[in-house]
Amino acid sequence: MKEMKTAIITGAAKGIGRSIALKLADAGFALVLNDMKWDAESESVFSDRNCDYVLSSGDVSSSEYVKSLMDTAMEKYGSIDVVVNNAGITRDGLIIKMSEEDFDKVIEVNLKGVFNVMKASARIMMKQRIGRIINISSIVGLRGNAGQINYAAAKGGVIAMTKSLAKELASRSVLVNAIAPGFIKTDMTDVLPENVVESLLTQIPLGKLGEVEDVANLALFLASEESGYITGQIISVDGGMNI
Ligand code: NAP
Numbered sequence: 001m002k003e004m005k006t007a008i009i010t011g012a013a014k015g016i017g018r019s020i021a022l023k024l025a026d027a028g029f030a031l032v033l034n035d036m037k038w039d040a041e042s043e044s045v046f047s048d049r050n051c052d053y054v055l056s057s058g059d060v061s062s063s064e065y066v067k068s069l070m071d072t073a074m075e076k077y078g079s080i081d082v083v084v085n086n087a088g089i090t091r092d093g094l095i096i097k098m099s100e101e102d103f104d105k106v107i108e109v110n111l112k113g114v115f116n117v118m119k120a121s122a123r124i125m126m127k128q129r130i131g132r133i134i135n136i137s138s139i140v141g142l143r144g145n146a147g148q149i150n151y152a153a154a155k156g157g158v159i160a161m162t163k164s165l166a167k168e169l170a171s172r173s174v175l176v177n178a179i180a181p182g183f184i185k186t187d188m189t190d191v192l193p194e195n196v197v198e199s200l201l202t203q204i205p206l207g208k209l210g211e212v213e214d215v216a217n218l219a220l221f222l223a224s225e226e227s228g229y230i231t232g233q234i235i236s237v238d239g240g241m242n243i
Contacts, residue, residue: 004052006077007223008069010034010060010117011087013042015186016136019212020084020219025051027220032073032080034058034087060087060113063120070120079128082223083121085114085135085158090188092147103150110154111161118165118176125174133169134222135162135178136215139238142180155180159234166232175231177222182238184210205240 007024011017013035021031022045031053033046038055046053054076058065073080088110091102114135125131140148141155159178166176183189183200189209192200201207215237221227222235236242 004028004030004077005081006030006032006073006079007082007084008032008034008073008080008117008121009084009086010113013038015188016181016184016212016215017084017086018042018045019216020086021046021053022049023213023216023220024082024223025049025053027224029082029223030077032056032069032076034060034069036087059109060085060117061108063116066113066116066120069117070124074124080121080124080131081128082132082134083117084219084223085117085133087113088136088154088188090148090151092151094147095149098150103153106150107154107157110151111157114158114161118161122165122169122174126169126172129172129174131169131174132223132227133162133165133174133176134219135176137162137178137180137234139180139182139236139242142234142236142242162234163232170231175222175227177227177230177232178234179215179218179222180234180236180238180242181215182210182236182241184212184215184237186212203241204238205243208239210237210239 007029009021012021012033034056135158137158138155140152144152162178
């Protein structure tokens with residue numbers, strides 16, 4: 001029988017992270033799932049599924065917590081094959097109104113959080129001489145967006161870190177890629193006013209927002225044997241918005 005592979009997914013309680021977790025569970029991965037908190041509804045999604053998983057609550061911007069997350073995975077499963085850096089937040093506002101605190105918070109979670117998880121997993125994957133790191137960036141990291149200078153800086157930084165780490169780890173057969181979603185239907189985009197969504201739709205050639213599964217399908221591919229010759233890439237899932 002094929003050995004079960006292990007995946008860590010951050011921000012997995014809802015939205016894109018949850019969808020990626022379910023996709024990997026169905027593909028036979030054992031899961032170590034992080035989020036800030038787990039409520040009964042989020043937990044039941046995984047307990048109702050016939051899959052092997054551990055839930056962990058904590059903040060990815062804390063390097064100490066991230067180390068304990070890795071320890072949990074190694075103690076329970078003995079390897080970390082795939083890491084998905086999905087946890088993320090927004091604190092939007094035009095630059096003249098954006099507080100330093102809102103700038104720092106988004107950098108702390110969306111950029112430093114990814115650094116923490118990549119650093120801790122790189123050590124383990126280099127020793128294993130195999131591994132996949134999948135970072136969730138954003139179209140905003142590629143093109144910028146008015147009102148999201150903090151988020152754009154973090155997501156652009158994730159792209160630069162992805163390319164750099166791909167170069168650092170390639171000789172150990174650890175592949176590092178990023179997904180750049182466009183606008184996907186989740187709690188994060190639910191807060192957008194109707195006129196903003198209408199204007200966005202005019203910029204999306206496929207004429208609709210994406211579904212969480214659209215992103216999860218690509219994450220599954222990047223976690224699979226079939227993507228073994230792909231590293232350092234930023235792949236868009238955006239209905240053609242970045243053409
Ligand atoms: P979401 O529904 O808000 O889910 C994000 C999850 O991450 C939430 O459960 C959140 O917990 C958790 N989280 C936040 N801060 C965390 C931290 N410090 N440590 C651990 N977990 C944390 O958002 P989503 O739309 O699925 O987004 C997932 C990822 O895709 C994010 O990185 C986002 O930037 C990116 N993305 C989304 C879109 C889109 O259109 N939705 C487009 C491009 C990129 P709380 O709810 O407690 O904060």
